[in-house]
Amino acid sequence: MGAGVQVLAVPGLGEIAAGDDLIALIANASSAAALAVDGGDVFVVTQKIVSKAEGALIELAGVVPSEEARRWADHWQKDARLIELVLRQSVRIVRMERGVIISETRHGLICANAGVDTSNVDGRFAALLPADPDASARSLCRGLVARFSVPLGVVVSDTFGRPWREGQVNVAIGAAGLMPMTDYRGQTDSFGRELTASAIAVADELAAAAELVMGKTSRIPVALVKGTGLGTGRERDGSARALIRRAEEDMFR
Amino acid sequence: MGAGVQVLAVPGLGEIAAGDDLIALIANASSAAALAVDGGDVFVVTQKIVSKAEGALIELAGVVPSEEARRWADHWQKDARLIELVLRQSVRIVRMERGVIISETRHGLICANAGVDTSNVDGRFAALLPADPDASARSLCRGLVARFSVPLGVVVSDTFGRPWREGQVNVAIGAAGLMPMTDYRGQTDSFGRELTASAIAVADELAAAAELVMGKTSRIPVALVKGTGLGTGRERDGSARALIRRAEEDMFR
Numbered sequence: 001m002g003a004g005v006q007v008l009a010v011p012g013l014g015e016i017a018a019g020d021d022l023i024a025l026i027a028n029a030s031s032a033a034a035l036a037v038d039g040g041d042v043f044v045v046t047q048k049i050v051s052k053a054e055g056a057l058i059e060l061a062g063v064v065p066s067e068e069a070r071r072w073a074d075h076w077q078k079d080a081r082l083i084e085l086v087l088r089q090s091v092r093i094v095r096m097e098r099g100v101i102i103s104e105t106r107h108g109l110i111c112a113n114a115g116v117d118t119s120n121v122d123g124r125f126a127a128l129l130p131a132d133p134d135a136s137a138r139s140l141c142r143g144l145v146a147r148f149s150v151p152l153g154v155v156v157s158d159t160f161g162r163p164w165r166e167g168q169v170n171v172a173i174g175a176a177g178l179m180p181m182t183d184y185r186g187q188t189d190s191f192g193r194e195l196t197a198s199a200i201a202v203a204d205e206l207a208a209a210a211e212l213v214m215g216k217t218s219r220i221p222v223a224l225v226k227g228t229g230l231g232t233g234r235e236r237d238g239s240a241r242a243l244i245r246r247a248e249e250d251m252f253r
Numbered sequence: 254m255g256a257g258v259q260v261l262a263v264p265g266l267g268e269i270a271a272g273d274d275l276i277a278l279i280a281n282a283s284s285a286a287a288l289a290v291d292g293g294d295v296f297v298v299t300q301k302i303v304s305k306a307e308g309a310l311i312e313l314a315g316v317v318p319s320e321e322a323r324r325w326a327d328h329w330q331k332d333a334r335l336i337e338l339v340l341r342q343s344v345r346i347v348r349m350e351r352g353v354i355i356s357e358t359r360h361g362l363i364c365a366n367a368g369v370d371t372s373n374v375d376g377r378f379a380a381l382l383p384a385d386p387d388a389s390a391r392s393l394c395r396g397l398v399a400r401f402s403v404p405l406g407v408v409v410s411d412t413f414g415r416p417w418r419e420g421q422v423n424v425a426i427g428a429a430g431l432m433p434m435t436d437y438r439g440q441t442d443s444f445g446r447e448l449t450a451s452a453i454a455v456a457d458e459l460a461a462a463a464e465l466v467m468g469k470t471s472r473i474p475v476a477l478v479k480g481t482g483l484g485t486g487r488e489r490d491g492s493a494r495a496l497i498r499r500a501e502e503d504m505f506r
Contacts, residue, residue: 004259004260004261004262004466005259005260005462005465005466006257006258006259006260007257007258007259007260007462007480008257009257015443095504095505097504098504100504102504110416110417118446119442119446119448119451120442120443120444121444122444123444123446159451159453162415162416163363163415163416163498163503163504163505164363164497164498164503164505165424165454165457165496165497165498166434166452166454166495166496166497166498167433167434167452167453167454167455167457167496168451168452168453168454169453169454169457169458169461170453170458171418180420181419181420182468184468189372189373190268190373190472191373191374191375191376193371193372193376195372198372198412198421199419199420199421200412200420200421200422200423200464201418201419201420201421201422202420202465204418204420204422204461205422205423205461205462205464205465206465208422208457208458208461208462209258209260209458209461209462209465211453211458212258212455212458212459212462212478212481213257213258215435215437219443225465227260227466228465242419243418243419243420244417244418244419245416245417245418245419250416250417251348251350251351251353251355251416252348252416252417252505
């Protein structure tokens, strides 16, 4: 890690549609903004534009809610078609109470509404999470490394709530070209004693840092994080799956 | 939010002892490193040096473990005196299994070992969390605002684990001089639709961003985050308590 980290907004991407070439759009927007893209840098890309480019939008008019979805939606005054999508995207319900659904997606992510989201989407549609956010990150990493000819990392981010704490933070749901955790175990502290339980989820911290320049309404879906040196350009380095706790080690199933 | 955020390490603080004047040390270290401190900037200060300066270290030799602490420590091969401190610092045990204690501190924080920590501390001692991290942040904020004559924010940070996800991230356990949450509810998205459930825990994101320049072993306990404009200098603005979910709204008690 260097002495300083810079988080830069990548402006001017515009509205993303299915089939858009995100690699070209991100590279061109970075160049147009005269951003210096250097080896070790990391692009953080919000899930929403990845989902849009990959066509992971569902037209609500075509969704037929199940009996369960209708009952829940009626009770909590929700759109039954959205609830139906949430249930379909869930492999396990963690909590379903007070109008809130926390569930596990088939990616293993545990989040509200299985990542189904209608914000910043044409009102007739709902956005799903990308089918394989790590694969999305790998594809972006490969393309951006080729375009800039330097080793880079890519994080695909989404904003998640947390147990016990208010507010949402941006986390990494996909990663490539960087090690998502920095493991300090075996290293020594300033008193020469071995650190025993310190692995930092740097991919989540990169996502969180990126959110500071993105905002929810400001149309900045991509940030460039410079100065960490975390980007390796090796697309097989890292996977956001490594950030998901295995069921048998999770005390909060 | 501007187009860019900078996270700068504040180097050269050295080892902190009880009674040290953190305000003077941070201000002098910032000046010595020729860091420009501007209105709106936020200092992120790790809990460990706040605890050390406030003398929140306990000499383990003087701790007499209870029967419960001894039994648990024996079973999991832990130091019974540390377990005793963890239990004393806890107002409620959330999980106590597999050698791990997740508990609620009297501050309302839910974390491993009630924040009791022996890393980066002289081996004869354990560090507790500051008695009132918001008060610590207010004091630092007042002093640093006076010293630099610009409105600043202060976050006191600690690294916490999370349910469901591997690795730790830096979060805000104390805050002053900034609003810890940015609430987008009522604002409209890029399609003109009202955002209904978006409050971002920016104080946690600032803490996470700061960790990227701190590292666990690199002796950088303070970072300066520039470019967010979040620092207001009003020491009563914000409290990390606002980031703690109220018991009646918490589905993961």
